[in-house]
Structures are given as C-alpha cells and as structure tokens.
Amino acid sequence: MKPVFSFLLFLQLSCWLTAYNAEAQKLYTKNGEISFYSNAPLENIEAFNRSITAVLDTKVGAVQIGVLMRGFEFEKALMQEHFNENYVESDKYSKAVFIGSIQANEKLPYTQDGTYSAVAKGKLMLHGVEKEITVNGKIVITSGVPQLFAEFDLFLSDYNISIPSMVANKVSKNVHIKVLLTLDKKLK
Amino acid sequence: MQNNGSFMTAKRKLWSRRTRGFIISLVVLVSMVLWYGWTEFNRRSKSIVITKADYELSESAFIQEFETDSQRADKKYNDKVVQVKGVVKEIGKSKDTYIIGLGSSLSLSSVQCFLDSLQIIPLPPKKEGSFVTIKGRYVGFNRDDLLGSDIVLNRCVLVNDHK
Numbered sequence: 001m002k003p004v005f006s007f008l009l010f011l012q013l014s015c016w017l018t019a020y021n022a023e024a025q026k027l028y029t030k031n032g033e034i035s036f037y038s039n040a041p042l043e044n045i046e047a048f049n050r051s052i053t054a055v056l057d058t059k060v061g062a063v064q065i066g067v068l069m070r071g072f073e074f075e076k077a078l079m080q081e082h083f084n085e086n087y088v089e090s091d092k093y094s095k096a097v098f099i100g101s102i103q104a105n106e107k108l109p110y111t112q113d114g115t116y117s118a119v120a121k122g123k124l125m126l127h128g129v130e131k132e133i134t135v136n137g138k139i140v141i142t143s144g145v146p147q148l149f150a151e152f153d154l155f156l157s158d159y160n161i162s163i164p165s166m167v168a169n170k171v172s173k174n175v176h177i178k179v180l181l182t183l184d185k186k187l188k
Numbered sequence: 189m190q191n192n193g194s195f196m197t198a199k200r201k202l203w204s205r206r207t208r209g210f211i212i213s214l215v216v217l218v219s220m221v222l223w224y225g226w227t228e229f230n231r232r233s234k235s236i237v238i239t240k241a242d243y244e245l246s247e248s249a250f251i252q253e254f255e256t257d258s259q260r261a262d263k264k265y266n267d268k269v270v271q272v273k274g275v276v277k278e279i280g281k282s283k284d285t286y287i288i289g290l291g292s293s294l295s296l297s298s299v300q301c302f303l304d305s306l307q308i309i310p311l312p313p314k315k316e317g318s319f320v321t322i323k324g325r326y327v328g329f330n331r332d333d334l335l336g337s338d339i340v341l342n343r344c345v346l347v348n349d350h351k
Contacts, residue, residue: 028335030300031282050282050302051340053330068328068340070267077233091266094328187334 025059027146027183034067036177042170045079047072054181056146061105063120063148065098065181087161088127096126098133108139115140120150129159137179148181236304236343239269241323247274247290251297254329254339265326271347272299273321288322288344296336301344321347 032052038045049071055064069090074080084090100122102108108116120135137150155174156163163171243265250272253261274290277298281287285305291298301322324341331337 026334030330030335030338031280031287031302033282050285050287051300051327051342053332053335053338055332055334066330066332068330071327071340071342073233073342075232076229077231078229080233094262 026055026057026187028055028185028187029053029181029183030185032065032179032181034177034179036072036175038172038175040170040172042167045074045171045175047074047080047083049073052179052181054148054183055187056102056148056181056183058105058108058110058146061102061108063098063100063102063122065179067096069094069096086164087156093127096124098122098124100133102139110141110146111144113141113143118148126154127159127161131158145182145184148179148183150177150179152177233343236269236323236325236345239323241271242268244271245273247272247299248292250299250339251291251295251337254337255297258329258331262329268326269323270326270341271321271323272301272341274299274319276316276318276320279316288320290320290322297338298336299339299341302340302342304343304345323347 030053031050032054033048033050034052035046035048049067051068051071053066056062069088070084072080072083074083098120100120103119103121108118116139118137118139120137122133123130124133133152135150135152137148140147140149153174153176157173163173250270253264272290275292276288277291277293278289279286280289282302283305285303288301288303289298290301301324322341322344324344327340327342329337329339
C-alpha cells in the first residue's frame with residue numbers, strides 16, 4: 001500500500017510542478033500596439049490601436065493575439081466610421097485573432113538580451129475569414145523582457161473585405177501592418 | 189408690331205432674371221453641398237471632454253453586466269461614452285500616454301482605460317489604490333480564462349479628483 005501511496009504523491013507533485021513551470025513561461029501584455037497604413041491615390045489611410053492582448057509561451061513558442069477592431073483610431077471621424085461600418089463590419093466581427101507559433105522557438109535565448117530574427121506562423125481570423133499566414137519579425141530582449149516587432153501586408157480580398165465600387169480604383173487593395181508587443185507581464 | 193417687340197423684350201428680361209436667379213441658387217446650392225462634404229470629410233472625433241456620458245456607473249457594476257451577459261452588454265455600450273467610477277488597480281504606459289486599469293486587486297477582471305493621447309499628462313495621473321472617475325468611449329470586451337475579463341475604453345479623460 002505504501003509504494004502505491006508514494007507513487008500517487010509523486011504523480012501529484014509532478015503535475016503541480018509541470019503546471020507551475022508551464023505557467024511560469026507565459027508572458028503577456030494587454031496594451032500591445034498595432035497600426036496599419038494604406039497608400040492610395042484618393043487618400044492615405046492610417047490608424048492605430050493600442051489595446052492588443054497577446055500571450056507568448058516562451059517554452060513552446062505558442063502565440064495568441066487578440067485585436068478589438070473598434071479600437072482603431074483614425075485622424076478623421078468619417079474614415080473611422082467607414083472602416084467600422086463598411087469595411088471590417090466591427091459590430092458583426094468585433095475581434096481579429098491570431099493563433100500561431102514562433103518557428104524554431106527552441107533556438108531563441110529568451111533569457112539573453114539581444115535582437116533576434118523570428119518567424120511566426122499561424123491562423124489569422126479576421127472579418128469571419130480564417131487564413132494561414134507567415135510573418136517575419138524580430139524579438140528584442142531587454143533586461144529579460146521580450147519585445148515582438150512584425151511588419152507585413154494583408155490583402156483585403158483575402159478576408160472578404162470589399163471596397164465600395166465608387167472608390168474601388170482609388171483605395172489600395174492591401175494594407176501594411178506594424179505590430180509591437182512588449183511582453184512585460186508574467187502569468188502567475 | 190411695336191407691342192409684339194416690347195412683349196419680346198419683357199419676356200427676355202424675365203428670362204434673364206429667372207436664369208440669373210436659377211444660376212445664383214445653383215451656385216449657392218453647390219457651394220453648400222461642397223462645404224458640407226468638405227467639413228464632413230475632415231470632421232474629427234468629438235472631444236470626450238465635452239461629450240456627455242451616455243452611461244454613468246461603478247467599475248464593479250460595469251464588469252458585472254459583462255460577466256452576466258457579455259453579448260447584451262456589448263450591444264448596449266457599443267460606441268457609447270461611459271463614465272466609470274472605481275479604484276485604480278494598475279497603471280501602465282504606452283508610448284506617450286497612460287493606461288489605467290480599474291478594478292479589485294483580488295479579481296482578474298478590470299476596466300482598461302486608455303487615456304487620450306491629446307491630454308498632456310507628463311506624470312502618472314494617479315496612484316494605484318486611489319479612487320477615480322474616468323470617461324471614455326467603449327471599444328470592446330475581452331474574456332480570457334488566463335488573463336481575466338477586461339472592458340476596454342479608449343480616448344479616456346479623468347473627470348474628477350477624489351481625495
């Protein structure tokens with residue numbers, strides 16, 4: 001009876017330790033930044049959103065990012081209204097989500113300060129469409145805090161975001177996106 | 189013959205008066221349309237400072253509404269200006285502005301208020317644990333098993349000082 005009890009106790013302790021270690025690797029932010037820029041003959045369009053939620057599991061390289069679409073702020077109110085109502089339909093699709101992982105994560109020294117190239121691969125869910133994407137970026141580690149930078153282009157048609165025919169030739173069909181995530185908080 | 193001539197002249201005068209009136213009206217109308225289009229195109233978001241809040245409530249009541257029925261609450265507050273009273277749980281910094289989290293330190297849930305970057309605030313405006321009233325535009329709601337539930341407000345302004 002005694003060995004069985006010891007084994008069960010060992011198993012329980014292992015579970016606790018595994019759970020603790022897994023959680024200790026998770027870093028997050030609730031105020032990541034994202035901006036997009038679209039160059040077009042009619043007018044350049046630029047917007048910022050500072051309310052990104054992101055979690056990175058440094059142990060396995062899993063990344064999850066959530067963007068509230070209504071959080072994008074434009075210089076002009078009319079642009080913001082058009083963006084929410086006619087383009088991304090933020091009432092219907094309030095959030096964009098990226099779920100993926102950092103490639104060759106095991107080679108990234110998260111405890112060592114420096115700048116490292118990184119590639120993230122995963123699914124982006126936007127405007128009700130799910131699409132596989134690969135994003136090139138870099139990870140800057142300063143005093144043990146990783147900052148994730150990424151820049152990439154998205155084609156609106158890939159996510160069924162239609163441009164009204166009246167301005168179809170005057171608005172760019174793709175947008176340039178910049179992401180900055182400072183993962184300075186640890187999940188307890 | 190003379191009568192006919194004077195009739196024609198009178199008719200031409202009337203025409204030219206009518207045409208002139210029509211052209212002036214048209215110019216005024218086109219100008220008004222252009223002016224409206226131009227101001228509408230360049231319209232900025234209305235300042236939250238002068239915007240009356242659609243709803244005024246405590247941070248705990250606000251969070252409770254979302255925890256009870258997040259879809260209903262999201263519809264209710266969509267694009268509305270909300271004034272929230274609560275205790276500062278955390279203060280974060282993002283570029284040139286601050287993020288104030290309202291809520292209980294015992295709970296993972298909070299109201300995340302992103303202060304308007306147009307408000308020049310050189311120092312953290314409040315200390316953790318102090319009581320504040322903040323007005324901002326409702327952006328959305330995040331629910332996460334690990335990170336807790338967060339209601340996000342942006343373009344926030346501090347309304348009152350509670351000592």
